[in-house]
Amino acid sequence: MIVNPLLKDTNNPIRAIVDNLVGKENPKKELISLAQGDPTAYGHLKPPEEAVTAVVRAYLSGNHNGYTASSGSVACRTALAAAHSCPNRPPLSCEDVYVTVGCSEAIEHCIAVLAAPGSNIILPRPGFPLYETLCQRHGVICRFYDLLPEDAWQIDIESIRRVADSRTAAVLINNPSNPCGAVYSREHLKTLIAVAGELQVPLLADEVYAGMTYGTPFVPIAEVAGTVPVFSVGALSKRWLVPGWRVGWLCLHDISGVLKGSGVRNALTKLCQISLGPSTPLQAAIPTILALKDNTWLTNVMDTMSLAAVSSVDRISKINGLSTVSLPQGAMYVLVRVDLVAFADCFTDVCFAEKLLEEESVLVLPGECFRAPGFIRIVTTVPEHVLQVAWDRIESFCSRHFGADEREAICRNSARDGHQADELGLPRVSSCLGGHEGLLLKPPKPYLIPEDEYHGCPHI
Numbered sequence: 001m002i003v004n005p006l007l008k009d010t011n012n013p014i015r016a017i018v019d020n021l022v023g024k025e026n027p028k029k030e031l032i033s034l035a036q037g038d039p040t041a042y043g044h045l046k047p048p049e050e051a052v053t054a055v056v057r058a059y060l061s062g063n064h065n066g067y068t069a070s071s072g073s074v075a076c077r078t079a080l081a082a083a084h085s086c087p088n089r090p091p092l093s094c095e096d097v098y099v100t101v102g103c104s105e106a107i108e109h110c111i112a113v114l115a116a117p118g119s120n121i122i123l124p125r126p127g128f129p130l131y132e133t134l135c136q137r138h139g140v141i142c143r144f145y146d147l148l149p150e151d152a153w154q155i156d157i158e159s160i161r162r163v164a165d166s167r168t169a170a171v172l173i174n175n176p177s178n179p180c181g182a183v184y185s186r187e188h189l190k191t192l193i194a195v196a197g198e199l200q201v202p203l204l205a206d207e208v209y210a211g212m213t214y215g216t217p218f219v220p221i222a223e224v225a226g227t228v229p230v231f232s233v234g235a236l237s238k239r240w241l242v243p244g245w246r247v248g249w250l251c252l253h254d255i256s257g258v259l260k261g262s263g264v265r266n267a268l269t270k271l272c273q274i275s276l277g278p279s280t281p282l283q284a285a286i287p288t289i290l291a292l293k294d295n296t297w298l299t300n301v302m303d304t305m306s307l308a309a310v311s312s313v314d315r316i317s318k319i320n321g322l323s324t325v326s327l328p329q330g331a332m333y334v335l336v337r338v339d340l341v342a343f344a345d346c347f348t349d350v351c352f353a354e355k356l357l358e359e360e361s362v363l364v365l366p367g368e369c370f371r372a373p374g375f376i377r378i379v380t381t382v383p384e385h386v387l388q389v390a391w392d393r394i395e396s397f398c399s400r401h402f403g404a405d406e407r408e409a410i411c412r413n414s415a416r417d418g419h420q421a422d423e424l425g426l427p428r429v430s431s432c433l434g435g436h437e438g439l440l441l442k443p444p445k446p447y448l449i450p451e452d453e454y455h456g457c458p459h460i
């Protein structure tokens, strides 16, 4: 049997690194994961109840058990079009929207459509590794522009110009950003649009963290895109705290009709005809979910994440060898710089993460997963009391290793036989697949309304 050689080269760079970490925690300490980009992992962040009810209602109605249009039901696409239309621009119609299996599939559709042989796509560095995985899978060359750590992780616009050429099919941006937690201002987005206009390339905007900010407000890039075509992708996954629902979308913003006659829309429709999108009852719930007046709910969620970010930044500032270069503004992440010269026994961020896990049972993702060597990524989706215990352990680890030479380090590693862990009652990490990080926290006790509460419930 011959396997498709394109698939042989298809890999998620996170997996190779993270699979090697699984099972290496100190058996004497309860494992705390600060690694997984799944906002539901600890159970304290819950989707709006009305969203869950809308889905249950759609299932119970019995009206959504069949196939629907392959690009998504008209009602679902119309609601998405309304939600993503921008002020002072012609409104989107349902023809501009494609409903997908999570944001991942929306990204894949865009890359597949843009992947003419020999073309390249320019990706952010640091960035979410799935972009590279998908480019590899579709035979697109990856080029990279830099995000500037000292400048709030903004885009180094010149670095886009340096790598773009006549085979550039798109520039991809991720705002708010994974792993940097950056959020771009309107002015910064305008600068980016100017360059895309100059280079005559479309923008692929991964806005899966749209609205998830606690600093700079989020501006959809389509608002300032002028005539530059924007493929904007999003999902319920993060903003609505339901990554397992697998509902995503792609909105095509093309006011001057640059894409007309290119075959892009036809190709997208054909791609949607392969998976047929997310389940029909979930699509049926979208109009209700998007119409929720949920300002208080979202504010509370973002306050919780902001608190986690602020308290992490505060703890980092008191730990020798760690620093935050620019403060996070949104998404669910903090990138922490590790002074690898000072931690002489941790040559790389991977080594730092591995030793931290072995000694303190705290799991973080090495920056190398995101092309951010010398950093580690932590999430802001962990309850405060758990986060504080994690930081106590990281602080203790750093104080043992800061300034250590290798010989000393071997002796100090005896610290891994240390005291019994704080009893946090956390779920353990298993090696099963789960999200792009490839680690799954076994779910804590179910926290949603018990299934039987829905049986025969009169108001549904």
Ligand SMILES: Cc1ncc(COP(=O)(O)O)c(C=O)c1O
Pocket: 037, 101, 102, 103, 104, 105, 128, 174, 177, 178, 206, 208, 234, 235, 236, 237, 243, 246, 247, 248, 436
């Ligand atoms: C930047 C970014 N884009 C896309 C995705 C994938 O989203 P989904 O789970 O909706 O496929 C993720 C998931 O972590 C992400 O961080």
